[in-house]
Amino acid sequence: MSKHRYAGRVRSVEMSGIRKLFDAGGPDAINLGIGQPDFDTPDHIKEAAIAAIRAGKTGYTPNAGIPELREAICAKFARENGLSYRPEQILVTAGGSEALHLVMEALVDPGDRVLFTDPGFVSYAALATFAGGRPEGVSLDATLHIDVERAKEQLDGARIFVLNTPGNPTGAVESEESVRALVEYANDRGVTVVADEVYEHFVYEKKHVSAARFGEDVITVNAASKTYAMTGWRVGYLAAPEDYIPECLKVHQYAQACATSVSQYAALAAYTGDQSAVPAMREEYRARRDLLYAGLTGLGFDFPRPEGAFYMFVPMGRTLIRRAIESGVIIVPGEAFGTRAPDYARFSYATARENLSRAVGRIGALME
Ligand SMILES: Cc1ncc(COP(=O)(O)O)c(C=O)c1O
Structure with a gap:
């Protein structure tokens, strides 16, 4: 119980499930939770x-x-x-x-x-x-x-x-x-x-x-x-x-x-100014999407290949999502995005290809 009073309409809203993941995980964590480009501003x-x-x-x-x-x-x-x-x-x-x-x-x-x-x-x-x-x-x-x-x-x-x-x-x-x-x-x-x-x-x-x-x-x-x-x-x-x-x-x-x-x-x-950084980022995201999609479908997850942004929404089941996060693969459970997809997790591929490969490897090991 808080000793202070708050407006009901604010209290009724939960803290964002994504911000909580900003600093998630130990030194060995692979953070695929964050929705921001990993590139530097041009x-x-x-x-x-x-x-x-x-x-x-x-x-x-x-x-x-x-x-x-x-x-x-x-x-x-x-x-x-x-x-x-x-x-x-x-x-x-x-x-x-x-x-x-x-x-x-x-x-x-x-x-x-x-x-x-x-x-x-x-x-x-x-x-x-x-x-x-x-x-x-x-x-x-x-x-x-x-x-x-x-x-x-x-x-x-x-x-x-x-x-x-x-x-x-x-x-x-x-x-x-x-x-x-x-x-x-x-x-x-x-x-x-x-x-x-x-x-x-x-x-x-x-x-x-x-x-x-x-x-x-x-x-x-x-x-x-x-x-x-x-x-x-x-x-x-x-x-x-x-x-x-x-x-x-x-x-x-x-x-x-x-x-x-x-x-x-x-x-x-x-x-x-010069727009060339934009297609360069797009092509890198595309390559990462292809890498992550091949990895996850290779593990047996069945879902359509995403066509844009830098996210993949993957039907993994709640248990595996929880175990992946516990093992340091930081992904966002579907509940953060509403009520209808609790068995999905969002992967952000705005991170180095190496991290994507390591994440797929770790999830694969959990499934064995
Ligand atoms: C769909 C969507 N709209 C809007 C925003 C907000 O972006 P900004 O950082 O410009 O406030 C985001 C950021 O994640 C987003 O994913």
Whole structure:
């Protein structure tokens, strides 16, 4: 019993099952639990931040972000996603996480239903709950993709549908057909689609398509975090129909003021500078995915090859998951991502190939 009192809606949310794993395991542990690139931020991005510090660009910035960065994000949408935005439609945030938070706070009234996939990224349910909404999971099919017909049954009367592709924890990439069908159906019924596309650049065979291409009432959430190996810099953004921006900005203004000034200059260099680090990281992730997938299917696990992000969601059974973690292979049990996949574990392959081989070897030994 704590001697202090807390708000019930915060108390009802559990601490993230992933953060707990950050420092998990002994010296011999192989940590496949963490969802962040193991690459370093490219040098030209670091240099831009150092130059910004030297030039004294260390004060508050405009609440919505420095104008150059908002423009660079518009140029990125035009170049990479075939979407046309104006800077007034962009709000720069402290990572994709803050963008998700703002959207929930600005759009969700008490009791509103907020849909996302179960299993899904850990923040959606928590942020919906903090905003007073009612989180609701949409199930996946046997291939770990959204079951479009079943999702449609839940969409009527919902306030928000969070569409995360490429998906965490599954690594699934939704097809253009599914994205289009979900967005059109949702928007026709007054449901806002929040498209979480932070892994858009890590897609191996299929093509990523932005949800905002298929409907007007779509808020895209994205970040420099994964694309440019910049998780700790805390720069993300949302892009939305213009009338959403002032409402989201209010929350951002009072809770955050602005994203870190120096990090915004770094992100500006990321979006406008040399892009070659991105495909280089993608190709390394692809090689690691192939290595880990071959290893795990070789042990007899039967699951579809993930198509994106840097995760593999593996049906291992609870006992083996527990024993793997006890033996120092740090993976995240499926319960951390919702209620529907307790027999699965998420492997992050954002780590050296050697670690992946050692992890497979250790799990194989446990199975003998
Ligand atoms: C699906 C998804 N969305 C958003 C985020 C948040 O990213 P950021 O570090 O930019 O806040 C993550 C981070 O793991 C994620 O996996």
